[in-house]
Amino acid sequence: MLFITNRFPTQSIRTRVGRRFTFDLKNNAPSNSVFFCQRQGLEEHEEVGSTELLKRLKDADYRQILVYIHGYSNLPEDVFAGAAEFQALCDASKPKEILVLPVIWPCDNDYGIVQDYWDDQKAADASALSLARVMEKFLAWRNDPKQNPQDDPCLKRINVLAHSMGNRVLRESLAAWNRYDLAGGVPLLFRNTFLVAADIVNESLESGNPGELIGHASRNVTVYFASDDLALRASKAANLKNRVASRRLGHTGPEDMDAVGKNVFSVDCDDVNTAYDSPKGHTYFRSGRAAGKPGVVFDHIFESLVTGRVFPEDEFRRRTVLKDGVA
Structure with a gap:
């Protein structure tokens, strides 16, 4: 599995293609450097470099790429497990359609949820410059006539899935x-x-707010939310403790659908989230009631990936409620 990270390695921060890359789990500070790597096995990783990683994505026998940005309190092996589960579900639904590319940013899970929350929120903000460099590198690579000549352009479609604080x-x-x-x-x-389950305020996507650019960068933006997401309740409690009072996008969906772009869609997952991820109801976008079997949230995401449309049966629809039909 290919991946991108701005976590520090135990080795030098100087990029050397072909070297072993080992995460320094004792250091959860964001690195200014970005590392482009391949996972070869449990805690076995090799640095391949940005040009080689992008070439491998271009040459991969998959039609689309899904960039996966994980949530808070996830160590690298947690991220790989989640990405592998999503990849397996995609391959079972339609082989060679979606290739999952995890982006691993530094977070910690050693000190309890509230302490973790604020450490991880700072790490999320500090990771912005590093990951902006990734997007800039991609544009430079895509526009390089040596890497993508006119007779051999990169035709992969790019999608992104951000979970929890990965939205920040x-x-x-x-x-x-x-x-x-x-x-x-x-x-x-x-x-x-x-x-x-976006851990950002529910006005974020509105014009003039920081998340407005998400809509500008995307053909479709689909918000999946559940009012009884217990992880986001802990997030809200942490924010209230620090005098930040606002409802989360992952709890309510957009505050005002008329104030966000017409390419923003709202999906209520309240009827399935705790059945898929008991008791927290936070990670409900992969397997459903049984591990390895897709839930209705995954099915909705995958249909959007394949068709490029959130509600292909109704071009004017912008909201829905997901139910899986199981009592």
């Missing part, structure tokens, strides 16, 4: 990219952007 990473990375590298706004980079 995505939001801040686009803002940093726009602020420091772009002249006139972010390009349309993603076919689908899926914001699952």
Whole structure:
């Protein structure tokens, strides 16, 4: 599995293609450097470099790429397990359609949920500049006539799925990219952007707010939410303790659908989230009631990936409630 990370390695931060890459789990500070790697097995990783990773993605026997940005309190092996589960579900649904590319940002799970939350929130913000560099590298690679000549362009569709605090990473990375590298706004980079259990305020996608750029960079933005997501309740409690009072996007969906772009869609998962991830109801976008069997949230995501449309049966529809029909 290919992956990108700004976590520090135990080795030097100097990139050396072909070297062993070992995560320094004692260091959860974000690195200014970004590492492009391949996972070969349990805690076995090799650094391949940005040009080689992008070439491998281009040459891969898959039609689309799904960039996966994980949530807080996830160590690398947790991220790989989740990405592998999602990959297996995709391959079972339609072989050679979706290739999952995890982006691993530094977070910690040693000190309890509230302490972790604030450490991870800072790490998410600090990761923005690093991951903005990834997007800038991709544009430079895509526009390089040596890497992508006119008779051999990269035709892969790119999608992104951000879970929990990974939505903050995505939001801040686009803002940093726009602020420091772009002249006139972010390009349309993603076919689908899926914001699952998003741990950002529910006005984030509105015009003038930091998440507005997510809509600019995406053909479709689909928000999956559940009001009884216990992990986001802990997040809300942590925010209230620190005098930040706002409902989370992953609890309510967009605050006002008329205030967000017409390419933003809202999906209520309240009827299935705790059945799929008991008791927290937070990680409900992969398997359903049985491990390895897709749930209705995954099915909805996958249909959007394949068709490029959130509600292909009704071009004007922007909201739905998901039910799996099991008592």
